[in-house]
Amino acid sequence: MIEIHGLSFRYAGSDRDALQNIELTVPDGDFLGIIGPSGAGKTTLIHSVCGLVPHRRGGDFYGSVTVDGMDTVDAELTDLARVVGTVLQDVDSQMVAANVDDELRFGLENFGAPKDEIEERIVEALRAAGIEDLRDRVIGSLSGGQKQRVAIAAILALRPKILLLDEPTGELDPAVSEQIFRILREMNERFGMTVIVVEQKIMLLSSYAKTLAVLNDGQLEVAGPVREVLKESRRLEEIGVNCPRVVTLSRHIEDLTSGAIAATVEEAEAMVREVLR
């Protein structure tokens, strides 16, 4: 469980708060999507959970972030890393090895995974990310989507309880983006891993996440179950967050549906058929 109380953070040298008085609780097994306009504090929030803020990004930190019982300010960065696996935004610069096998081995060796377990955990992580066939490939020869899966597999091999991802589909096409989210859903549903993902593509979050947190200008604008948050679509559009077209459609015909919100095309189909019956 992650508990964030009264969190405010201002980067050293900045004249405004990147985060302002954030109150947020993420229960175990949640799949949380974080969305908001540029500069809203999404990355800062992710970094506060994995400990990069304030350990490696200096500034004024107020309030508290507790991850699995550990206060992130008191705990060592590496102790947090045993619980929280983080995939940062720029996938190229987080690769440490020249080939896929070594990339996965790196974290396992560092955290002292038993030597006889390493092979099994590498195979398991590659399978979970759907890239068993890439094991012996040179990283420079992989496509963007493949690299992203390697980055995820390298974290999955560490078997974290919580998985953080910062815009994992930023440069990927819609089909590959879906594949990435399917991996995340699998980890969330089958292994009960808590997943927190910053994402601009609201359509993906609407179909895969369980809860949504909307940040705006350093503040938590609204948070809750996906459908509840999507009901606020007008407010979201005001702050610059797009909504899926089916949500807009639901709003346009709310007089016919008693206010139901369809988050996906499948739900919209059922809703319209109901209306026309």
Next chain:
Amino acid sequence: MTGFLDYVPGSSVLHRLDPLTKLVLSLCVCISAFLTDNLIFLLVLVGMDLLLGVLGGVFQKALRLLSGLLKLSVFLFLLQVLFVRSGAVLFEYGILKITLDGLFVGARLVLRLTAATLPLQLLLSVTQLSDLSGVLVQRLFVPYKYAFTLTTAIRFIPVFAAEMSGIMEAQTARGVEFDTKNPVKKIGLLLPLCAPLLISSVGKIHESAAAAELRGFTLRTRASQSKRYAFIPADYAFLVFSLLLIAAGILF
């Protein structure tokens, strides 16, 4: 498409050698090239580099580097030929003077450069970076931080090169004429691009360091490495050969 420093997967005898042997061999070729003054021996060394390239299945790549070095070699050669004034004069016109010594010095420099550069490329072509840092840490007791810095620097070369060509392309699109034939003008055009390159590089290095730390980099010790390296019979043969090269370098 592989860069000239990238690892080329394979199963040749060079690929199977212990990384330590390959490191020793390539260093010995370099040292030998600097010890000797004999043009013929230097030629033999270059030939041997190419032969090793064939053995490792990376001959094409070695040739590409060789042709890349050609421009620089011609430049260096001319420089030496024009500036060395001692020795028997072969040709004289105004202040222009070409001497036998000049030709020798120029040839020696160029061959030495070639003989010493090729083995390093060869080493990286047939050895994975992680194995290289692995033996440095495990067998040569180099602290992991230094080995990691070295391999990261090598790994980032193609990343920065890609960034640079991306920046050049973007500037070309605005009308900057990089296709100019004038090298001075070209350098003048390239200089202002250092700012965007530096900014993106610093950002990448920052993120890279954070990512490594989140994956337990600071916990790593010499014992962390799970791969073990061992000599095969061919290793001993290549090690003896390396020592012979040094001896030959001193002799000739």
Next chain:
Amino acid sequence: MIEFQNVFLRYGSGAAAVHDLSFTIPDGAFVAVIGANGAGKTTAAKLMRGLLKPTDGQVLIDGTATTALRTSELAKRIGFLFQNPDRQLCKPTVREELAFGLELLSVPGDEIQKRVDAVLEDFHFDPERSPFALSRGERQRLALASLIAVEPKTLILDEPTTGLDYRECMAVLGRVKALHEAGTTVVMVCHDMELVLDFAERVLVFSAGRLLLDGETRKVFRDTETLPKASVLPPQITRLSQRLADVLPPADTVEEMEAAIRERKGAKA
């Protein structure tokens, strides 16, 4: 006008990055280029701009092959907005950044001043700020502004909305739309099908380096047979409309769909 005549491009000795492309983009068009990562969209866009030269066939700009045009000549005719604005920006202030492209094309000093001022006013930039101190979305707008200052006849945008939030995205595309209405030809490589539907008149669908489909935007999105081959998922309302084809007439926008539902409901009541 941009014309592709049996264009091939191979990188090194490998397979063709684009394969036998033939199509024409007339003046004043708004064309979207879509397809999966690695399908050859960006390669095609760079070929249009002459940043890449075809291995075989030719790319003609107003009848002249890109291989025969000088860098500055190409820059004058076609503006290219990259996915990553940071590679484009290199000057210490916004004003110098805007002037740079014009200086490169040897536009006279007073004309530069005039055009830069016009663009500054239009985009509401602070001329003395450093481009690197701006947010990502602002930098993308600045990169676009510096292209607009050159007044090219054609604009090519390579995934202009990557990394931008919805509002920034609309700011950039709103500007592009206005330019198009004023007569500029626009070619946009894009992953967001909702945007493609809203802005593009015509769509080129790429798959594995080949041109798979070429047609009017709404027609292309209704080609349920071919689109999956290019891993393209049509916009939401179009998909919804296809699922409801047995009860409702075709609709592609929220408004059309709403009207169709109300009409049908009214007819029943």
